[in-house]
Amino acid sequence: xxxxxxxxxxxxxxxxxxxxxxxxxxxxxxxxxxxxxxxxxxxxxxxxxxxxxxxxxxxxxxxxxxxxxxxxxxxxxxxxxxxxxxxxxxxxxxxxxxxxxxxxxxxxxxxxxxxxxxxxxxxxxxxxxxxxxxxxxxxxxxxxxxxxxxxxxxxxxxxxxxxxxxxxxxxxxxxxxxxxxxxxxxxxxxxxxxxxxxxxxxxxxxxxxxxxxxxxxxxxxxxxxxxxxxxxxxxxxxxxxxxxxxxxxxxxxxxxxxxxxxxxxxxxxxxxxxxxxxxxxxxxxxxxxxxxxxxxxxxxxxxxxxxxxxxxxxxxxxxxxxxxxxxxxxxxxxxxxxxxxxxxxxxxxxxxxxxxxxxxxxxxxxxxxxxxxxx
Ligand code: TYM
Numbered sequence: 001x002x003x004x005x006x007x008x009x010x011x012x013x014x015x016x017x018x019x020x021x022x023x024x025x026x027x028x029x030x031x032x033x034x035x036x037x038x039x040x041x042x043x044x045x046x047x048x049x050x051x052x053x054x055x056x057x058x059x060x061x062x063x064x065x066x067x068x069x070x071x072x073x074x075x076x077x078x079x080x081x082x083x084x085x086x087x088x089x090x091x092x093x094x095x096x097x098x099x100x101x102x103x104x105x106x107x108x109x110x111x112x113x114x115x116x117x118x119x120x121x122x123x124x125x126x127x128x129x130x131x132x133x134x135x136x137x138x139x140x141x142x143x144x145x146x147x148x149x150x151x152x153x154x155x156x157x158x159x160x161x162x163x164x165x166x167x168x169x170x171x172x173x174x175x176x177x178x179x180x181x182x183x184x185x186x187x188x189x190x191x192x193x194x195x196x197x198x199x200x201x202x203x204x205x206x207x208x209x210x211x212x213x214x215x216x217x218x219x220x221x222x223x224x225x226x227x228x229x230x231x232x233x234x235x236x237x238x239x240x241x242x243x244x245x246x247x248x249x250x251x252x253x254x255x256x257x258x259x260x261x262x263x264x265x266x267x268x269x270x271x272x273x274x275x276x277x278x279x280x281x282x283x284x285x286x287x288x289x290x291x292x293x294x295x296x297x298x299x300x301x302x303x304x305x306x307x308x309x310x311x312x313x314x315x316x317x318x319x320x321x322x323x324x325x326x327x328x329x330x331x332x333x334x335x336x337x338x339x340x341x342x343x344x345x346x347x348x349x350x351x352x353x354x355x356x357x358x359x360x361x362x363x364x365x366x367x368x369x370x371x372x373x374x375x
Pocket of ligand 1: 007078079080081082083089090091092093094112113114117200219220221222223224225249250251252253262263264
């Protein structure tokens, strides 16, 4: 199996069990799920289907974060987005889950937009374009329903006065040989990129600095971002802060199938949050990799394979109802449900999701100001 996973490149079919071992993260076990369920019940909430279906699959020190929360100590959440284009359905996964965690823990969320990162890492991307994406992405993030009083946007170049003095403290403790080993940098890598991970480290302790108290931090993200936080976790105790905890998801695959890593805009085969119903329908019908058989007769006789069928795999992420999902699985396996019919179910689900998002996004512009961190 050939897999490459860094914050900037994900290639190949991913063996998550192997990756969990390689990265040294822990699988979310039954005990942790029970603890989370207990907390959820107290809030009249349920365990999110991203947890029960092993979409959020791994963590670092989630137990520590839950201990702090249960002791009644103040905790906070931190996540982010690198604004290099439009937000797509893959990015929606950690966003939906972060909203759930904000409700669950009633916690402040610090949300970083790494405009500097995208400028530094994307060869042909100019800063004015990145700034435009940043503004557009902020509206999308707001549309996920975060609490304006408890959500604080940090934009790296805008909040440089807050971030830079802290980033240099992190940077001073990281050597070039460490970032070469962790991120695969070479002598040809530009020096801004080499420094960058220290910027992504800062929001994991900035609230502690601002409030002058130690607080546990939980970072929801997809597993590609783990290398940043592996480095961050080594440094933060040396600066007098707790190691941040993290909770990590696997990737929503692109339309071309699970053998091709994650959904990513640069590879094509993605669906954007702004896509209209017709575009969604065309993309899914044309590109969604099918686990169906070659002919109708064969399909009716032998059934399809939902495990490799992108439409089914996407429903695992986007259809929260376990019973409905199981019925689709069984009907597809038995050959009762055809590939075209399965695609139609997915198209309706995604279009409904996007319709609601796009309506909320229209109202986000007015709220934008109140989300930007002010100190
Ligand atoms: P970015 O913009 O590449 O991705 C934003 C978030 O989406 C996750 N992600 C996915 N999740 C599921 N399926 C996919 N196909 C998929 N593609 C991307 C990413 O893992 C990430 O959680 N450097 C970061 C921005 C950042 C950040 C953070 C992210 C700054 N601070 C803290 C997470 C946590 C970036 O470029 O993310």
